[in-house]
């Protein structure tokens with residue numbers, strides 16, 4: 001998993017292809033990330049009580065990491081992440097402009 005919370009990404013496949021969002025949560029086990037407001041599906045809920053009136057609710061589903069690309073904050077382009085090791089520290093770098101992410 002190269003992505004982390006707070007990264008800005010663009011969706012590269014699926015119904016929200018081309019849309020951008022900021023990672024809210026990373027699910028390492030399933031290799032997915034949650035992007036608020038993106039990959040939203042409608043879910044029909046039954047009325048339970050006065051506090052849960054039911055109806056159609058928006059339900060964001062996590063997006064597979066393979067279907068997103070990181071947007072480099074420096075060059076503003078979708079990019080692949082590379083790594084640079086200097087001594088004991090490993091930094092993520094943008095493969096396009098080589099800046100540390």
Ligand SMILES: [Zn+2]
Nearest residue numbers: 072075094097
């Ligand atoms: Zn860059």
